[in-house]
Amino acid sequence: MNYEQSVEYILSIPLFGKKNGHHNTEALLREFGNPQDSMKTIHVAGTNGKGSVCSMLSYIYCEAGLKVGFFSSPHLIRINERFKINNEDITDENFLACFLKVHGIIEQMIKAGQPHPTFFETLFCMAMVYFADQGVELVILETGLGGRLDATNMIKQPLVSVITQIDYDHVAILGNTLQKIAAEKGGIIKQDCPTVLQSDQNEVVEVIENICLEQKSKLYPVQPIDYLISKRTYKTIDFSIQNKYYYYDRLTLNSSAPYQILNAATALTTVQVLACQIAVEQSEVVRALEKFYWPGRMDVVHEGLILDGAHNLSGIKAFTADIHENYSNRRITLLFAAMKDKAYDEMIEEICKCESIKRIILTTVHEERCLELPKMEETFRKYCDLPIEIENNIEKVIEQYKTTNGDLLCCVGSLYLVGEVKRILSGGY
Incomplete structure (x- = not known):
C-alpha cells in the first residue's frame, strides 16, 4: 500500500466506521503500549477558537525550545495537516508508516469480531504513534467533537485542560442548550488537573465551575482581560494586554482578526498556569505570536x-x-x-x-x-x-x-x- 492508497482508505472509513464509546480507541492504543499515558499533553475543547489557541500554544512552546506535537482537525487541503511537529506537517512517508502500523492492528481487531474504529479514532491513534516514535516533549491536542466521548479523551492526566468559547454547534449530538454543550466539552476536565476557561457566559461558567469542583480541578478564568490595539494592518495587529495572570505592553499578532486577541489571552493564561512546569520567556511569546499562522480564520x-x-x-x-x-x-x-x-x-x-x-x-x-x-x-x-x-x-x-x-x-x-x-x-x- 502506498501513501495515496492509505489516504483513500482512511477517507472511506466513515462509510463503515461506527462509534463504540471509547472501546475502539482503548483497544488500538493498548496494542501500542498506551503511548498517550507517557506524553505531556495540553488538551483543548470548545466550539470556537480551539484550533487557534492550540496553534498559538504550539508556536509558543516551539519558540521555547520544546519538540511539540500538534493534533488538529479538520484539514483544509491535505490530511497531513492534522499531524504537526514543530508546526511542520507530517511527511507522506511518515504518514504511511504510521498508517501501516495502526492498520495492521485494525485488521486483527476486525478478525476478532470487533468493530472498525471510526475515521477520527484511526487518525488519533496514528497521531499518538507518530508523536511517540518521534519523541515529542509536549502534545497539543485539539478535540474533534465535544469532549466527553471524543477519542482524544483517552488522555488521563493532561498538564491542563482548556475550554474555549462555547456556542450552539452539533446540537443533535452535544445537546440543544449551552449547559448541555458545556457539560460535554467539560468532559475533558480531569481529577487534580488545572482548567483554563475562556468563556464568560454565565450558564457555561456555572457548568464548568461545578465540574471543576467535582474533579478538584483549579479553575483559571481568562476573562476579564484588558487590551488596547495600537496599530492594525490588513495582516497584523499590535496590542497591549493584561489580566490578573500577566502583562504584555506590546505584542504583534500575525492575524488581522480582533477576536484572535481573546484566543491569544487564552494561550497566554495557559502558559502562565504551566509556568512552574514549563518555563517560557516573554520574549519567546512575542516571537511566537509574530510567527503564528492558523489558516482559514480571517x-x-x-x-x-x-x-x-x-x-x-x-x-x-x-x-x-x-x-x-x-x-x-x-x-x-x-x-x-x-x-x-x-x-x-x-x-x-x-x-x-x-x-x-x-x-x-x-x-x-x-x-x-x-x-x-x-x-x-x-x-x-x-x-x-x-x-x-x-x-x-x-x-x-x-x-x-x-x-x-x-x-x-x-x-x-x-x-x-x-x-x-x-x-x-x-x-x-
Missing part, C-alpha cells in the same frame, strides 16, 4: 481576498463585526457555502444584517453534506434583497479577485469552502 490571502471558516452563529457574528468595522469602505462580495447540518438559517440572517456586504455569490463544495443551492438561495431571499448569483465554478470567482481594484471577496460559511479555495490557490485543481 485569513487575508491578499488585499482583495479574505477566507474565514465561520460556520456557526457566533463565528458569523465575529466575521460580520470585523468586516463592518474594518472594511466598510470596500465593496464587499460574499462567496458563501454551508453544510445542511449547521444552523444555516440563523447564519444567513446574521449575514443579511451586515450593511457592508453588497453582493452575494452562492456555491457548493465537494462534500455530500453541503446545503443545496435552491435552499441556500431561498433562505437568503427571505432575509435580504441584495443581488444574489449562483456560481458552481469557484475557481472562476477567485480568478476575478486575483487583482483588486478596491473590491473585496470574502469566502465564508464552511471550512470545506475555505479548503477548496486554498486548494485552487495552491494549484491543487
Whole structure:
C-alpha cells in the first residue's frame, strides 16, 4: 500500500466506521503500549477558537525550545495537516508508516469480531504513534467533537485542560442548550488537573465551575482581560494586554482578526498556569505570536481576498463585526457555502444584517453534506434583497479577485469552502 492508497482508505472509513464509546480507541492504543499515558499533553475543547489557541500554544512552546506535537482537525487541503511537529506537517512517508502500523492492528481487531474504529479514532491513534516514535516533549491536542466521548479523551492526566468559547454547534449530538454543550466539552476536565476557561457566559461558567469542583480541578478564568490595539494592518495587529495572570505592553499578532486577541489571552493564561512546569520567556511569546499562522480564520490571502471558516452563529457574528468595522469602505462580495447540518438559517440572517456586504455569490463544495443551492438561495431571499448569483465554478470567482481594484471577496460559511479555495490557490485543481 502506498501513501495515496492509505489516504483513500482512511477517507472511506466513515462509510463503515461506527462509534463504540471509547472501546475502539482503548483497544488500538493498548496494542501500542498506551503511548498517550507517557506524553505531556495540553488538551483543548470548545466550539470556537480551539484550533487557534492550540496553534498559538504550539508556536509558543516551539519558540521555547520544546519538540511539540500538534493534533488538529479538520484539514483544509491535505490530511497531513492534522499531524504537526514543530508546526511542520507530517511527511507522506511518515504518514504511511504510521498508517501501516495502526492498520495492521485494525485488521486483527476486525478478525476478532470487533468493530472498525471510526475515521477520527484511526487518525488519533496514528497521531499518538507518530508523536511517540518521534519523541515529542509536549502534545497539543485539539478535540474533534465535544469532549466527553471524543477519542482524544483517552488522555488521563493532561498538564491542563482548556475550554474555549462555547456556542450552539452539533446540537443533535452535544445537546440543544449551552449547559448541555458545556457539560460535554467539560468532559475533558480531569481529577487534580488545572482548567483554563475562556468563556464568560454565565450558564457555561456555572457548568464548568461545578465540574471543576467535582474533579478538584483549579479553575483559571481568562476573562476579564484588558487590551488596547495600537496599530492594525490588513495582516497584523499590535496590542497591549493584561489580566490578573500577566502583562504584555506590546505584542504583534500575525492575524488581522480582533477576536484572535481573546484566543491569544487564552494561550497566554495557559502558559502562565504551566509556568512552574514549563518555563517560557516573554520574549519567546512575542516571537511566537509574530510567527503564528492558523489558516482559514480571517485569513487575508491578499488585499482583495479574505477566507474565514465561520460556520456557526457566533463565528458569523465575529466575521460580520470585523468586516463592518474594518472594511466598510470596500465593496464587499460574499462567496458563501454551508453544510445542511449547521444552523444555516440563523447564519444567513446574521449575514443579511451586515450593511457592508453588497453582493452575494452562492456555491457548493465537494462534500455530500453541503446545503443545496435552491435552499441556500431561498433562505437568503427571505432575509435580504441584495443581488444574489449562483456560481458552481469557484475557481472562476477567485480568478476575478486575483487583482483588486478596491473590491473585496470574502469566502465564508464552511471550512470545506475555505479548503477548496486554498486548494485552487495552491494549484491543487
